Amino acid sequence: MKILLFCSLFFSINFAYADSKTLFEQGEHLFRTAGGYGCSTCHGMFAQGGGNVGGDVxxxxxxxLNRALEKEPTMLLLSNALNLAQRELLASYLIELGKIPSVEWIIDDQVTFSNASIKxxxxxxxxxxxxxxETIKVALPFVAKSSFIEIKPYETKAVQWIPKEGTxxxxxxxxxxxIEIK
Ligand code: HEC
Structure with missing residues (x-):
């Protein structure tokens, strides 16, 4: 009996996890493909802006989202392409992303010194x-001592980590x- 209870608990937790992961992934997929070009074209791969017209969402x-699909001239084309369920999927994806504080770094040919802060x-x-x-390689010593990331031209990548004290x-x-950690 105990074993059975344990098993069913284990499976229900597992399924709940699998479900929420799938929803997030579905939202991410739609965000990157809606209308053939994706929301990401104007809002960045991780909805962070990316220096594009739409900005951080x-x-x-x-x-x-609904207001923007009705009023934003550049988004009108997508309005008919997205049904209610798809809009809700996109919105829940954006809400989930909103729970993760983010810093964006755009690396271009300019000499730039940018500042950001994070919790x-x-x-x-x-x-x-x-x-x-060119493909760039950036050292990420705050993730792990010899950690680095390689990013191809015009590619966007994200790294997740838990900030510790310092800069x-x-x-x-x-x-x-x-990045100042506060
Ligand atoms: C062709 C460019 C373009 C595409 C594609 C696009 N957007 Fe936008 N979006 C905009 C612009 C421009 C704004 C207005 C931004 C502003 O006012 O600062 C906007 C506004 C928004 C807003 C409202 C932001 C606010 O603060 O009220 C949301 C939410 C949004 N977009 C989500 C999406 C989603 C989801 C998709 C994909 C289905 C998408 N957008 C596709 C350009 C685009």
Missing amino acids: RGKGIDK LGVLSQLVLVNKRL IELVYKQSVLA
Whole structure:
């Protein structure tokens, strides 16, 4: 009896986890493919902006999405393409992303020194956008001692980590990002 109870508990937890993961992944997929080009074209791969026209939409709910689909000239084309269930899927994906504090770093050909700050001890996301014509390699010592990330031209990648006290300085050639942990 005990064993049976344990098994059913184990499976129900497992299934609940699998379900929520799938929803997030479905939302992410739709976000990157809606209308053939995806919301990501204008809002960035992780809804963080990416320096594109739409800007950061992490944490935006269904009301803001519906309003934008009706009023935002650039989004009108998508309005007919998305049914209610798809809009809800997208909104829940954006809400989930909104729970993860993020810092965006756009690396281009300019000499840039940017500053950002992020909360201490909360699972966070660093989104790196490579706007150079070369594959770049950035050291991520705050993730692990010899950790690094490689990003192809015009590719966006994200790293998740839990910030510890101090300041993180990331450098690629003449691009520098300093993240203050508060
Ligand atoms: C062709 C470019 C483009 C595409 C594609 C696009 N958007 Fe937008 N979106 C915009 C612009 C521009 C705004 C207005 C931004 C502003 O006012 O700062 C906007 C606004 C929004 C807002 C409202 C933000 C707010 O603060 O109220 C949401 C939510 C949003 N978009 C989600 C999406 C989703 C989800 C998709 C994919 C189904 C999508 N967008 C596709 C350009 C686009």
